[in-house]
Amino acid sequence: MSAVVYEPIAKKVLSENDRVAARLREQFREQGVLTLNLISSPGAGKTALLERTLELWPPGGRVGVLTGDIQTDNDARRLAAFGYPVKQICSGGACHLDARMVEQALEGWDLSDFDVLFLENVGNLVCPTSYDLGEEAKVVVLSVTEGDDKPLKYPGIFHKAELMLLNKIDLLPYVPFRVDAAEANARSVHADIDIIQTSALTGAGLPAWFDWLGARRRTQS
Amino acid sequence: MHEMGIATSILASADAALEQSPGARLLTVKLRIGEWAGVDASSLRFCFDALAKGTKGEGARLDIETPEQSDALEIDYFELEEP
Numbered sequence: 001m002s003a004v005v006y007e008p009i010a011k012k013v014l015s016e017n018d019r020v021a022a023r024l025r026e027q028f029r030e031q032g033v034l035t036l037n038l039i040s041s042p043g044a045g046k047t048a049l050l051e052r053t054l055e056l057w058p059p060g061g062r063v064g065v066l067t068g069d070i071q072t073d074n075d076a077r078r079l080a081a082f083g084y085p086v087k088q089i090c091s092g093g094a095c096h097l098d099a100r101m102v103e104q105a106l107e108g109w110d111l112s113d114f115d116v117l118f119l120e121n122v123g124n125l126v127c128p129t130s131y132d133l134g135e136e137a138k139v140v141v142l143s144v145t146e147g148d149d150k151p152l153k154y155p156g157i158f159h160k161a162e163l164m165l166l167n168k169i170d171l172l173p174y175v176p177f178r179v180d181a182a183e184a185n186a187r188s189v190h191a192d193i194d195i196i197q198t199s200a201l202t203g204a205g206l207p208a209w210f211d212w213l214g215a216r217r218r219t220q221s
Numbered sequence: 222m223h224e225m226g227i228a229t230s231i232l233a234s235a236d237a238a239l240e241q242s243p244g245a246r247l248l249t250v251k252l253r254i255g256e257w258a259g260v261d262a263s264s265l266r267f268c269f270d271a272l273a274k275g276t277k278g279e280g281a282r283l284d285i286e287t288p289e290q291s292d293a294l295e296i297d298y299f300e301l302e303e304p
Contacts, residue, residue: 127223156257
């Protein structure tokens with residue numbers, strides 16, 4: 001009996017997911033689609049922000065949404081009201097979307113029809129962080145009804161996200177949330193993170209969000 | 222929360238290693254899981270043990286290194302016992 005050491009060729013545990021994600025990323029880039037992976041805890045307002053975003057999208061816009069939930073197509077029905085292509089991904093109990101689910105959901109869609117594609121992940125700040133979906137950037141949504149120390153409790157996603165949308169700011173007069181502390185906490189795990197304060201309810205911050213999207217499209221192309 | 226999926230991927234990779242050495246048994250999986258990877262080590266061990274039962278991976282030990290300020294999620298190497 002002897003012990004031998006074997007090094008796997010693909011060291012990453014999720015190398016199969018990464019392989020599919022790389023294929024997706026290549027397709028998105030070829031077609032010039034800015035794909036964003038939206039991640040937050042449940043109830044931070046991802047769907048409401050997307051509703052506002054689609055509502056304000058310039059006419060003739062080339063935008064689409066894949067929205068992930070453990071169950072129901074409620075979000076897809078909410079988002080479809082704006083007339084843009086929307087598809088629900090039911091993760092069937094899984095706490096995150098993976099690249100294969102995105103690839104399957106995109107079957108039948110022509111990527112050349114899109115400038116921007118939103119991937120609304122399952123509400124969860126932990127698991128979606130590990131799964132690359134081929135996106136150009138991750139966007140984390142934090143709402144002021146949560147703790148302002150969340151970036152410290154879930155550093156992984158705040159480290160990986162390019163942008164933090166601080167949502168529900170219309171509620172600031174009624175909650176003890178400290179905006180300065182939240183922003184400092186986010187910057188302590190990711191010094192360069194972009195931060196935009198938004199309210200899906202009042203539309204505050206949406207122009208800044210659109211500016212960010214425009215700038216990000218230009219950097220990609 | 223997604224440790225079952227992670228454990229499944231590790232076992233699939235171990236199977237590929239075991240195919241290279243017929244008759245071998247898996248002793249150790251050396252992993253690098255950064256503190257920001259969002260993977261709980263004790264939960265991963267529990268899932269791995271449950272999934273490995275009845276396979277060539279049964280009884281294997283997970284040796285987990287936890288680098289700081291890292292989101293690494295990597296298999297460093299497998300240690301196999303060859304007959």
